[in-house]
Amino acid sequence: MTTKVTKLLAATALTLTLPAGSAMAGEIAVIVKTTNSNFWQNVNKGASAAIAGQSEHTMTFDGPAAESAIADQVNMVDNAINRGVAGIVLAPSDPDALTPAVQRAFESGIPVAIIDSGLGEDAKGTYQAFLSTDNCAAGELVAQSMIDAVGTEGKVAVMSYVAGVGSEIGRVGCFVDYLGANSKLDIVGPFYSQSQMATALNQTTDILAANADLKGIFGANEPTAVGMGRALVQSGKAGQIAAFGFDGNGDLQDFVKDGTLNATAVQGSFQMGELGVKAVLDVISGNAVDGFIDTGVVLVTKENIDTPVAQNVLY
CATH class of the missing domain: 3.40.50.2300 (Response regulator)
Known part of the structure; x- marks a missing residue:
């Protein structure tokens, strides 16, 4: 919907x-x-x-x-x-x-x-x-920020949370649609963490290992973005890949401050x-x-x- x-x-x-x-x-x-x-x-x-x-x-x-x-x-x-x-x-x-x-x-x-x-x-x-x-508008805001950071070609991974949830449909769906309409970026995913930080960490670790040419990554809610950020740090790729989160707890604030995340969209x-x-x-x-x-x-x-x-x- x-x-x-x-x-x-x-x-x-x-x-x-x-x-x-x-x-x-x-x-x-x-x-x-x-x-x-x-x-x-x-x-x-x-x-x-x-x-x-x-x-x-x-x-x-x-x-x-x-x-x-x-x-x-x-x-x-x-x-x-x-x-x-x-x-x-x-x-x-x-x-x-x-x-x-x-x-x-x-x-x-x-x-x-x-x-x-x-x-x-x-x-x-x-x-x-x-x-x-307005989750669709928020997804488009992050998508435009991703384009500003990485350009219009390359790979961008999407780390989502629970498929079919209303906020996910708007937020992730409009992020993907906006990139498709305004760039030639290839989407890796989406992957669904079930809003489990540890799952997101493991998924992101695997994606980073399998996509050495990844330019950007989006973690679409709090536990997913935290797991994504931790995977970036543990892999030594923090600051090397444009990364955007969603929500604003202390962990995500720290990732913004230390450059692991370019930004996080906070509701x-x-x-x-x-x-x-x-x-x-x-x-x-x-x-x-x-x-x-x-x-x-x-x-x-x-x-x-x-x-x-x-x-x-x-x-």
């Missing part, structure tokens, strides 16, 4: 009303792709900041042990519905697998804000807001949590919310990493 379709679905959902009997107070359940990531913990900080601004509702934060544990995430949404939460903020790990769960929430009168990754077309009308980086993860909870609270209160809320992306480089623009999104 394209970013444009995702936005359309979210906007359409805004025009619909929740069934009678919607919960008016109580727990806001924030359910993310995994709790084992600084990115999602920063979402937690934003959500906590939003809930602290009022006294009527409480918040819980949950997620599977790994982004690939999709069935576990579905169960968490089902459990939240069964205990009658007032609202749900959800980062779906799979656009199709989570759609029935969100439909059940809608049928139960529970408002839902989707963050980070979109849902499938069958979810049309069942959630009230979609908050995300507004704090804003996803904060604005996601606020959107649900607005729906519960009967206030209008935008169908799509762009939480932004900043390309963080050695030159701008200490500026307020970068520091506001790093974590």
